[in-house]
Amino acid sequence: MCACSGAAAAAPLLGANALRTLTLGALGVSGVAVSSSASAAPAAARTTLTADQALQRLMEANKAFVADKTPTPQLDRKRRLEIAQNQTPFAVLLSCSDSRVPPEVLFGQGLGDLFTVRVAGNTVSPEGLGSIEYAVAELGVPLIVVLxxxxxxxxxxxxxxxxxxxxxxxxxxxxVGPILPAAIRARDEDGDWLDNAVRRNVVDVVERLKVSGKLLEDPLAAGKLKIVGGRYDLDDGHVDFFHR
Structure with a gap:
């Protein structure tokens, strides 16, 4: 019998929180804090940055990247061991898979700083949405950037x-299918069709995330989460946060 089936069979005895922890453990997901029962382990540490502070950190780091003054990101053994048992990313980056657009490099971040979801065209699938929801609901990430x-x-x-x-x-x-509405709407806009579609696609994804369900809608309404969009310029390295 698989671990998930065993977990399901144990539901009446374990309760929802214990079952959830067991199921995630069987899937190899560690560091998940459950806090709704008195006997539960204490919640894992989370970033102390607000959404605005997280966005400012990204903006300043990108300016340094453009100026070739990016500080050395934390990639050493010390940092690896610091986050081995728990992760505290301060932003989710939903970005394109393009090899020229690695978020950690563009924003000068190191191990454990960014929770990245990458797919060609920076669209959001059910799997991608679940990943983003996990980062917000379980890790306490205050900022989502669609890049x-x-x-x-x-x-x-x-x-x-x-x-x-x-x-x-x-x-x-x-x-490519999910990007077609953006390409169609951008057709009649002034300027470059492709670049207009890139920006339109970002806007569409941001707006979709904002109405995707309670796991994002509730922290948005409470002011604990911000979802913004940006466009990275391949030539000059600048990220323009144009939809926020």
Whole structure:
């Protein structure tokens, strides 16, 4: 019998919180704090930064990156051991898989600083949404950044579908599908179609996250969470936080 089945069978005896911890443990997820019962372990440490402070930290770090003055991020053995038992990221980065857009580098961050979810076109799937919700609900992350970038290949593919009727093999077409509404709406805007679609796609994802369900909606309403969008310029390295 698999661990998950065993956990389900034990539900009447364990209770919801213990079952949840057991199930997550079977899946290899550690450092999950459960605090709704008197016998539960104390909650794990969380970042002390507010959403605005977290955003300011990213903005200042990106300025340093652009100026080639990025401080050395914490990547050594000391830092590795500091976070081995618990993680306290201060921001979620939903960004593109593009090899030129690694969030930790653009923002000069080290081990354990950012909770990253990466997929071509920085769209959000159920798996991606669950990852983001976990970061907010379980790790206490106060800031979500949806990061698009200049000359995004996935957004360019969506534009080519709308403009030229191009089709893509395998799962690539399905991957591009969620970006099509942004490509369509950007078609009649002034300026570069592709770059307008990149920005429009970021806005669409931010707005979708804001109405995705209680795990994000409640901390948003309470002022404990902020969701913003940005665009990374491949040429000059600057991140423009244009939707916040």
């Amino acid at each position: 698009g970038h200049e000359r995004c290949g996935a957004v360019g593919a969506a534009v080519s579908i709308v403009r030229d009727g191009v089709s893509f093999p395998g799962a690539i077409g399905e991957m």
